[in-house]
Amino acid sequence: MKKIMLLLADGFEAIEASVFTDVLGWNQLEGDGTTELVTVGLHEKLTCTWNFTVLPQYTLNEVNLEEFDALAIPGGFEEAGFYRDAYDMRFLDVIRHFNDKNKMIAAICVGSLPLGKSGILEGRKATTYNHPTSQRQSQLAGFGAIVINDPIVIDDNIITSYNPSTAFNVAFTLLEKLTSPENCQKVKELMGFTDIIKIVHK
Structure with a gap:
């Protein structure tokens, strides 16, 4: 069994x-x-970016990092306080731990900051985050990353x-890395991601 930590900062995007x-739950x-x-x-x-509350299963001080095989981090909005948690030393130490152990880390959008x-x-x-009006890629480069403007x-x-x-x-990429391409494809098919949805206007 592969155990994945979904590490949530206050102000994350739901x-x-x-x-x-959903993807890892469907796989389970x-x-x-x-x-x-x-x-x-x-x-x-x-509190999520759009103002509803979430109760995580555990607070960070209640878990043993050694029990986990991968880390997932969603992004969030500065206006919702995302970076107060995301830049907290406790949050950053979790990231360093997973990287030091060469475990998979998956981050979406500004979750990479x-x-x-x-x-x-x-x-x-x-x-x-890559919108032309945003400075987030410049901020990432300021941390020493080689920024690639790919999805x-x-x-x-x-x-x-x-x-x-x-x-x-x-x-899905994380699922594939933790299991296999064949298993990931199976989950995609079950979730309907191989279908082309045609919208009919009447």
Whole structure:
């Protein structure tokens, strides 16, 4: 069984967290059954970017990092306080621990910025939020990352992506890395991601 920590900062974007819960949850029940996702936060109650509250299963001080095989981090909004948690030393120490053990780390959108802040992206390829009006890619470069303006960038054990539209693909990429391409394809098919949805206007 592969145990994945979904590390949530206050102000995280719900959609970017939910792709991990759904994809890995579908795998647990309908795929090869080898993944278990655990939600963890710095606080007992978190508020998402769009103002509803979430209760993580555990706070960080209640878990043993050695028990986990991979780390997933959704992004969030500065206006919602995301970086207060995401740049907290406790949060950054978790990232460093997983990288030191060469365990998979998957981050969506600005979820890659705490990776950069932790120091693990120095000299490594990565990406983050890419809209032309945003300075997030420049900020990532300021942490020493080699910024690639691609939807998903993989550098060894680290997966990063550049906006919320990539979220499901990040979760599927993590699933593939933790299980197999064949199993990932099976879960995609069960979830309908091989279908072309045709919208008919009447």
